[in-house]
Amino acid sequence: MTLRRSFPGLAAGALGISLTLSAVPAATAAGEAPAPTVSEQQVMPHLRALQRIADRNGGNRAHGTKGYADSVAYVKSALDRAGFRTRLVPFSHDGATGHNLIADWPGGDPNHVLLTGAHLDSVKEGPGINDNGSGSAAVLATALQVAKSRLKPERHLRFAWWGAEEQGLIGSADYVKQLSAAERRRIDVYLNFDQTGSRNTRQWLVIHDDERGETEAQQAFEAWFAERDIPTFDIGVGGSDHESFGNAGIPSSGFSTGISDCIHQACDDLANVDPKTETTSTDALIGVLWKLAATAPGL
Template identity: 65%
Template sequence: MASRPFLRCAAVGALCAGLLGATPVGATPVGATAAAPASRVPGPPVVTAQRVMPYLTDLQAIADRNGGNRAHGTPGYRESVSYVKRKLDEAGYRTVLQPFTHAGATGYNIIADWPGGDTRNTLLVGAHLDSVLAGPGINDNGSGSAAVLATAVAVAQAHLKTERHLRFAWWGAEEGGLFGSGHYVNALSPAERSSIRAYLNFDQAGSRNTTTWLVTHDPSEAEGAVESTEAFERYFAARSTPTFDIGDTGSDDRSFAAAGIPVAGFTTGISDCIHSACDDIHNVDPAVQTASTNAVLDVTWQLALAKGSR
């Protein structure tokens, strides 16, 4: 996480859910044929700690083998990229590495597209994969990367048929300047930018002692941002989980917002071990990580199935 200026708060209370499209109860008229019930797509599976925490254990092992970090331009980052790409390839994604140069070193973004869906109406879900040189970056931001990876794998295992095109990304060189996500955004054509319904960003998803999830609020109030933020607020409200409305998180969502692309997402806040050697596997609360991962999966799932244009 490059910086963390929390801008504003809005109270999030219980949300009312209306019943849409209710079918009147009554006999079928003579000569009429009863309509077959609409097929319903099953909801997302529940991700357990046993499913998501091994990703963090593996990222810790990568840091341990490579001088204690996974920073941009280091062997630890390159091995992290290879690890995530292998998991995605095994799940059936079309995965591309996007190279860029920063501070004299080559970095990589990982872009993974799930087949299908309207590419003119794309949901992009991402997190930064790099750490700082001072530590392994397991909460910042192995936790966000693991939540997005678990979501991508769950989508693949379900063979989910989406309405919107679904793309996942892991950014390089977030620490110190958002360089990977900035490179990605700058390389987009105007048509490609306008095709992104929303970008969902997740940074520090497993902070210990978390009681409140910090939900990104895009001040542009763009349709894709409002739809996505409200989906997160409904998800947390349904579980009686407190949320706190924030503006700019200072992470990769800033690259997209600056280009006029709607943003949403959440964080669990800054840990005492941010940007330090102690940001290791013990700096992540498995219960918080699991709760965050299920929130990412649930909202990604419902937004990917939604119709509508940007």
Template identity: 45%
Template sequence: MPRTLRALGATLACVAVTTALTGARSAPPTATAAPDIPVAEVRAHLDELAAIAAANGGNRAHGRPGYTASLAYVEEQLAAAGYVTERQPFDYGGTIGYNLLAEWPDARTDEVLMAGAHLDSVGAGAGINDNGSGSAALLATALAVAESGTAPERTLRFAWWGAEELGLIGSRAYVDDLNDLELTAIAGYLNVDMIGSPNAGYFVYDDDPAIETVFTDWFDARGIPTAPATEADGRSDHAPFAAAGVPVGGLFTGAGSVKTAAQAAVWGGTAGRAFDPCYHRACDSTTNINATALDRNTDALAHGVWELAGL
């Protein structure tokens, strides 16, 4: 990965970052509450991703034109909002893929908070829940940061990962390319992968207690019960960060596992049916989205970014 973005958050040659999110967050209390991001804005990004897939063979998979066009769409939105963007190339199976990194140029410290989502789909379909939902929510959150006009305490770096569906290839390439100083500078990583499942549950990653609490407190305040995201353990782009010792957290509404009767009693929906019946199938289209779950999880993500970045 070129060093351009790293230079914005890596003037730490003489000062080792010793704080972390586990146990006690070093970021100060949030000055303002995170915005309520209209779900219509997130749906508009999903519509664009669906149109891109439709115009490019029906998918947005690694190495395919639909992925390249999806990357360009997200990149254009971010650059127009004032982000410093960068494509990180990686090779998988002889095909070059790309991650997209976007860093907000204003921050009060060099400590980094990252948030990410995979942008690729499987080859079978457009991947609107998996993972257009996370990608669109992440984009809407990044644009809300730009609109806020507030400089965060921590440097904010957003990432859209390539080739997740082939084995976390893009995020693993990113983490593997970091040197020790760059890795230590990352105080936490937030992951959003499938947050609009039609038969939704409300799952929160339980890898790091401090990050988990930020999210569960948000849901608790709204009377929405949550559960640990065990189905996502090791299966999404937080895994390379966790393996490298970075505190991680995230949100998830369920994939191919079946919703139990007890879960349906708590969250509604249909017991005995998968959280996402279209998981990795051609029917993962814009009709495969639970707008309420998408709305809640986008706002929860924004809250996490505001709280943990010190906006």
């Protein structure tokens, strides 16, 4: 990821998961109960898994490498066990086949889709644990909370992990290009998360839709952070995966914790992520997704 502006006050700064649904006695309708929260122990294991994948595959998880393929397999396996309908969508770039991973949670209005995503690939120079293992882990942990709660949303929930984004937003652009006009209209909003665990984070950078102004999702994120006295700063649509959706007329929001010290370097490893920041980001994602999932379509 490359953010295309500077932000005041920011520092520049396989592997099983068990998920037991039997502990949840009944499905939870969106809006019936407060959004759950997570602990570091529910988020950081995903980042440790991605670090191990990079370590055994030449130190990176880049497009066209086994490191990326193993990263996709790790996330897909967790989602399959949790009850998601998953599919790998191939594309070609720079002489190599890449994949986007799409996961749908059963239920919700298919004409009103809430799509949540992050790019899963790293650059070849490093493991990409903050950029963007952190966003990928936050999205995965959120999806697993949906499954654990057996959530019954009003909107249909779809989650995505993009490939080859570090080479120019390739995976997300390919996904959008393959959508029909009707399928694009069915996506109410796209939520994007890129670098969600940066060290020395002082404010969260909330995505503002330049074309449509303040979306319901942006309002929900800013409200969530304001309720906890966490500073935010608005950023425009550009420089990460949400750009592909904004260019296609799909409303977008989400957030980042800013460019880290080790962006696109070998030192973007597990030590480059602050567990508290990553957990706060995941809780924010869960809280807003729960709110938007409960919104009756058309309202």
